[in-house]
Amino acid sequence: MSLEITDLNVSIGPISILRDINLTIPTGQMAGLIGHNGAGKTTLIRAVMGLLPATSGSIRFKGEELTQLAPYRRAKLQVSYMPEDRRLIPELTVTENMLMPAWANRIGDGKERLEWVYSLIPEIADFGERKALQLSGGQQKLVALGRALIPGRELILLDEPFEGVAPVLAQRLSAVIADLRGEGLTVLIAESDDSHSANLVDKTWRIERGTVSFGRKENATSNSQQQHTA
């Protein structure tokens, strides 16, 4: 069961932000969503998460119409997202931050899920007793990714996961995201350019001024082929 967005329109107040969005990610695949600042990436992710209402159109996952579901119902569908600004609670320890979604969503197997995330990202267990505010920005991104994975074992939306992250940690984040493929997750990676996601994704969607255009795999090879044939 894929994520299927059909003819989606989203307005914020009187302003139309997303227009007639059509985008599909087959189950277990990774897609890039590439667009400049202000193109509408965060708005699209927030709409899937139910944090912004759709004016019209449909967002379907696992047979459910997400536009009709209250935001908290996504945890049961194992749908989650990683916000661009991480939103860790600075004064809490990393472990407490990690357990927060399990507590908030009354996820019964929170401890098992925590172990699963630690197996994917062992660094988080190493940071465990540190307060979130003591971590670097890149380390916080790793923790935010791990935290999103606690409720999001089926569909995860990553909002600019590499933004502002030093190269070594960006590589590490890339490796972790690549591993999610083996875990069967369906993944959307929003980025302002495809420099990090090109090698990870099956398909790239472009978003420009609230409109998504064709999807194709964009990587260095296809770009250079285009240049040769142009």
Ligand code: ATP
């Ligand atoms: P960025 O990385 O800069 O967040 P983005 O592609 O995620 O870029 P969005 O944050 O989705 O873009 O913003 C899309 C458009 O919606 C922008 O023109 C932005 O100004 C507008 N917008 C976003 N939030 C609001 C809001 N609360 N009120 C009014 N307009 C908004």
